[in-house]
Amino acid sequence: MPPARPVPDDDSVIDITGLFERLAVANAAPPPPPKPKPSVYVESYPGSGTMIYNYNYYYQEPPTLGATYGEKLGLTPRQVTWLDKFYLPTNNTFLAIEPALQATLLLYLAVLPALDQQLKRTGTTLAKEAKALEDEAKHIAYQEGYWYQNHNRGGKAGTDIYLAIFRLCENALRLHYDYTRKGSKLFPRQIARLEAYFQQQLGQRIAALLPTLLPHVPPPGPEAELIFNEQAPQRWKPYFERLTKLLPAKVPAFIKAVEQLLKANARNPTRENICFEAAKLLAHPDREAALRMYLRYLHDGSNWVHIKPKTLPKGLDKVLFLQTEHAQRFTMIVNLLKLNDDRKTALEKVSTVYAVERKKIELDMGAVQAARQQHAGTVELLNAYLQDEPAPATPSATTPATPKKKVKAPALQASAIVAVPPKNATAKATKAAKTSAETAASAGPAFAPGLGLNAVQQDLLQLFAARKLALSQAEVEGFAKRRAALRNQLIDGLNEACYELLDDVLIEETADGYAIYAPYYQKITA
Amino acid sequence: MLDNIKPKEATAIINSLLGGVVPKLGVQHITVGRAPEIEAFVQALSDVKNGHSMVKFWIGDFGSGKSFMLHLLNTVALKQKFVVANADFTPDNRLYANDGKAVALYAAIMDNIAIQTKPEGGALATLLEKWIEQVLTKTSEQHGIALTDIRDKKHLPKVQAAIMQTIQELTDVGGFDFGTVVMKYYEGYITDDDLLRRHALKWLKGEYRTKTEARQDLGVREIINDLNFYDMLKNFCRLFVSIGYSGFMINLDEAINLYKISTGPMRDKNYEKILTIYNDCFQGKISNFFINFAGTREVLENERRGLFSYQALKSRLETNKFETSDLRDFAQPVIRLLPLTHNEVFVLLQKLKEIFDFNYGSQLAISDADIHAFMEEMFNKPGASEFLTPREVIRDFLNILSLLRQNPGLNKKKLFGEIQIHDERPNESAVDALVDGIDVL
Numbered sequence: 001m002p003p004a005r006p007v008p009d010d011d012s013v014i015d016i017t018g019l020f021e022r023l024a025v026a027n028a029a030p031p032p033p034p035k036p037k038p039s040v041y042v043e044s045y046p047g048s049g050t051m052i053y054n055y056n057y058y059y060q061e062p063p064t065l066g067a068t069y070g071e072k073l074g075l076t077p078r079q080v081t082w083l084d085k086f087y088l089p090t091n092n093t094f095l096a097i098e099p100a101l102q103a104t105l106l107l108y109l110a111v112l113p114a115l116d117q118q119l120k121r122t123g124t125t126l127a128k129e130a131k132a133l134e135d136e137a138k139h140i141a142y143q144e145g146y147w148y149q150n151h152n153r154g155g156k157a158g159t160d161i162y163l164a165i166f167r168l169c170e171n172a173l174r175l176h177y178d179y180t181r182k183g184s185k186l187f188p189r190q191i192a193r194l195e196a197y198f199q200q201q202l203g204q205r206i207a208a209l210l211p212t213l214l215p216h217v218p219p220p221g222p223e224a225e226l227i228f229n230e231q232a233p234q235r236w237k238p239y240f241e242r243l244t245k246l247l248p249a250k251v252p253a254f255i256k257a258v259e260q261l262l263k264a265n266a267r268n269p270t271r272e273n274i275c276f277e278a279a280k281l282l283a284h285p286d287r288e289a290a291l292r293m294y295l296r297y298l299h300d301g302s303n304w305v306h307i308k309p310k311t312l313p314k315g316l317d318k319v320l321f322l323q324t325e326h327a328q329r330f331t332m333i334v335n336l337l338k339l340n341d342d343r344k345t346a347l348e349k350v351s352t353v354y355a356v357e358r359k360k361i362e363l364d365m366g367a368v369q370a371a372r373q374q375h376a377g378t379v380e381l382l383n384a385y386l387q388d389e390p391a392p393a394t395p396s397a398t399t400p401a402t403p404k405k406k407v408k409a410p411a412l413q414a415s416a417i418v419a420v421p422p423k424n425a426t427a428k429a430t431k432a433a434k435t436s437a438e439t440a441a442s443a444g445p446a447f448a449p450g451l452g453l454n455a456v457q458q459d460l461l462q463l464f465a466a467r468k469l470a471l472s473q474a475e476v477e478g479f480a481k482r483r484a485a486l487r488n489q490l491i492d493g494l495n496e497a498c499y500e501l502l503d504d505v506l507i508e509e510t511a512d513g514y515a516i517y518a519p520y521y522q523k524i525t526a
Numbered sequence: 527m528l529d530n531i532k533p534k535e536a537t538a539i540i541n542s543l544l545g546g547v548v549p550k551l552g553v554q555h556i557t558v559g560r561a562p563e564i565e566a567f568v569q570a571l572s573d574v575k576n577g578h579s580m581v582k583f584w585i586g587d588f589g590s591g592k593s594f595m596l597h598l599l600n601t602v603a604l605k606q607k608f609v610v611a612n613a614d615f616t617p618d619n620r621l622y623a624n625d626g627k628a629v630a631l632y633a634a635i636m637d638n639i640a641i642q643t644k645p646e647g648g649a650l651a652t653l654l655e656k657w658i659e660q661v662l663t664k665t666s667e668q669h670g671i672a673l674t675d676i677r678d679k680k681h682l683p684k685v686q687a688a689i690m691q692t693i694q695e696l697t698d699v700g701g702f703d704f705g706t707v708v709m710k711y712y713e714g715y716i717t718d719d720d721l722l723r724r725h726a727l728k729w730l731k732g733e734y735r736t737k738t739e740a741r742q743d744l745g746v747r748e749i750i751n752d753l754n755f756y757d758m759l760k761n762f763c764r765l766f767v768s769i770g771y772s773g774f775m776i777n778l779d780e781a782i783n784l785y786k787i788s789t790g791p792m793r794d795k796n797y798e799k800i801l802t803i804y805n806d807c808f809q810g811k812i813s814n815f816f817i818n819f820a821g822t823r824e825v826l827e828n829e830r831r832g833l834f835s836y837q838a839l840k841s842r843l844e845t846n847k848f849e850t851s852d853l854r855d856f857a858q859p860v861i862r863l864l865p866l867t868h869n870e871v872f873v874l875l876q877k878l879k880e881i882f883d884f885n886y887g888s889q890l891a892i893s894d895a896d897i898h899a900f901m902e903e904m905f906n907k908p909g910a911s912e913f914l915t916p917r918e919v920i921r922d923f924l925n926i927l928s929l930l931r932q933n934p935g936l937n938k939k940k941l942f943g944e945i946q947i948h949d950e951r952p953n954e955s956a957v958d959a960l961v962d963g964i965d966v967l
Contacts (some may be wrong), residue, residue, distance in 0.1 A: 360904075363869055368873055377561055381568065382553075481718070489652060
């Protein structure tokens with residue numbers, strides 16, 4: 001027996017205090033044991049789907065809402081009258097959930113006095129408006145070719161109008177509870193056109209009232225949550241979206257909230273998707289938790305016989321499995337889970353995925369010794385190949401071998417440059433120039449014996465010496481032209497001649513010319 | 527114990543390895559665990575020097591030392607008076623194409639031509655001038671003209687005739703245009719026309735894209751293109767040998783880019799080109815030519831897209847069926863580079879410590895047990911089994927030696943513990959997925 005409630009003397013006073021209190025207490029209570037389902041009579045009409053009637057009320061009128069809930073919710077006579085305006089719509093999954101129905105009824109009862117009060121301020125009343133709307137409904141039905149009667153409750157005045165208000169409340173509550181399944185239309189199709197007029201007269205006012213009243217509606221209890229989530233399998237998504245804000249800072253709080261969400265979705269046929277989404281989000285901040293969630297996804301998914309389970313995105317593989325061993329160990333756990341269906345053990349084993357196994361490196365001293373000996377042999381062999389070959393002789397002037405025959409590689413020419421005078425000079429001038437060059441060379445520093453530098457090469461080196469061991473390309477080109485030589489060949493010849501001594505290139509190309517490393521110059525002039 | 531290492535080599539080794547690159551000098555002192563491969567290679571080099579030709583495929587996984595081996599081949603070959611060129615296959619460089627990608631490979635090869643005195647590449651002009659000098663000497667002897675006078679303009683026709691004759695003796699295909707271009711180069715030198723010389727070099731490097739342009743600049747009707755570039759390489763090989771070089775070695779790395787060619791027929795055409803080169807070399811159609819390809823196991827063995835997808839190549843490159851991991855056959859065209867064993871890495875680190883001490887004249891207190899501990903630490907790092915390479919082990923080891931040399935009081939174990947290894951592999955998964963996707967389509 002619910003506690004007695006004081007009934008206000010003046011109906012015009014809107015008092016919603018305590019209206020939702022009993023519901024809140026009821027919702028917080030543990031879910032009652034499931035009642036046996038009432039027997040139903042199912043009648044099918046071809047082409048019109050299936051209709052379900054309560055068998056008990058087939059030949060008599062069902063009890064009114066007022067009769068059912070008046071005492072239960074401690075309602076006033078006026079509130080009971082308002083409830084008695086219509087029968088509870090059938091075939092409504094939302095209203096079939098008892099806490100949802102009670103919340104809707106209470107919200108409806110909270111809206112009506114507030115609406116009536118508003119209307120009174122404008123010189124009319126709810127009853128008058130209902131009457132006007134009903135007249136309009138008759139008119140519309142007549143135009144549509146129907147005989148109008150209030151559909152819900154065989155001709156009772158204002159039934160359709162109050163039922164529309166009730167439906168507005170129901171739809172608002174559906175949204176409030178994130179119950180995304182669509183609600184029914186406000187009016188039957190015969191008077192569907194009445195909706196525009198209804199919205200204008202009452203709907204807009206109700207829409208403005210609902211946001212102030214909805215916060216007083218208590219949240220659905222655990223049982224209602226289970227049913228909501230069962231009937232609206234995607235209902236978890238907006239809540240989950242809000243949870244993502246906890247990451248990456250509050251991983252434990254996120255995991256705890258996901259656990260609660262999973263509990264509330266215990267009857268949700270697609271609850272494994274919550275685990276999958278959580279696994280994706282946890283991959284970065286907590287790899288182990290992510291793998292656990294993924295295992296739960298694999299385990300909770302009931303229909304893997306027909307549907308292939310989703311794999312984690314490729315991009316996360318590199319995050320979750322830094323090493324191949326990690327992936328291998330996890331695959332093993334997954335296989336065991338599939339085989340044994342033992343979720344608990346599988347979840348426990350996740351901690352072994354990232355366990356560091358320290359490998360011992362065993363060295364075989366015999367093999368080490370053998371490797372050292374082999375290496376000594378390699379060094380000896382390569383030293384033989386890498387040592388500088390003797391300076392090549394001047395090239396022969398014979399015709400190179402024909403391609404058909406095996407080409408015998410002639411010895412490389414190291415100093416093919418012959419000092420020659422400028423192109424148009426006379427033989428005499430040539431001789432004079434040559435002499436002059438040679439004189440110049442002989443007058444300069446002595447080069448290391450055995451280099452076999454010719455006069456032009458020696459002159460070029462002296463030119464380098466005179467210019468702080470650096471010459472521009474143009475200068476070398478000019479020198480080569482004056483001495484009837486080819487620039488590249490002149491440099492290369494010098495490098496080749498000195499390579500044995502230096503074990504490196506004497507003249508190096510720089511960005512805009514050539515340079516000689518000073519210690520190398522000292523070495524060849526030593 | 528160090529084997530006759532020179533101070534200069536020690537410095538080069540330490541400096542280069544600290545920078546993560548292969549040293550230019552003294553590379554033999556760090557070539558551990560590759561004795562049979564080196565023997566096989568020097569034997570091949572010796573054969574090529576004697577007039578044979580050779581194709582080798584260096585196959586190994588990431589970090590197995592393919593690029594190191596190619597570098598070593600490069601160093602040895604340069605010392606052995608080979609003309610060497612290195613190039614990488616890329617999405618825009620390949621052996622067969624009809625949109626300029628093959629000639630792009632040729633251009634890359636010609637741009638990287640190196641000789642001992644010009645090891646960094648760009649030696650084509652030098653080689654050309656060397657050869658012209660030879661022709662001049664020969665012409666002056668033939669016509670009894672003094673060497674000092676042979677460059678005179680009035681002797682130009684004689685020199686030109688000699689150039690053409692020599693070129694025609696040396697070349698099979700495209701000899702006329704090749705000779706004409708070399709003549710233009712010489713003409714440019716005689717007439718002091720630098721532009722003409724540059725045009726000639728541009729032609730020889732395969733940088734002309736249209737025949738019209740080449741005709742305007744040089745008066746030749748043909749250019750080096752996707753179809754004839756291989757003939758030109760053969761011509762150059764003969765020319766280099768005639769100058770006096772031991773041969774022409776080309777190293778082509780990153781063969782994975784051939785494997786990644788998305789269209790099957792185009793991939794097959796590229797493999798067909800490899801087959802042509804292979805046949806030319808081993809059937810004696812060309813002398814003193816050595817070409818090396820480096821790639822991963824997938825490139826060779828993948829039956830759908832690798833070299834083994836081309837049956838003619840598969841039958842030629844298949845492993846000696848009697849070969850095992852202990853009984854290796856290095857005389858095959860395919861040389862598989864197996865990762866270094868722990869024992870070999872240990873020897874390598876011992877050697878590096880010795881070289882380091884030799885270089886700095888130090889005596890760091892790093893015992894064999896410390897090296898062992900370092901290795902254990904490295905190989906136990908996350909991801910080590912997947913992407914730890916000798917390069918990274920060496921670099922970290924030398925970094926630690928360097929710190930210990932400058933701060934003798936540092937705690938070795940703490941340093942070992944702080945090492946972190948990184949995945950240095952190229953990120954190819956996205957590309958592969960795309961290629962696979964295109965293939966499916």
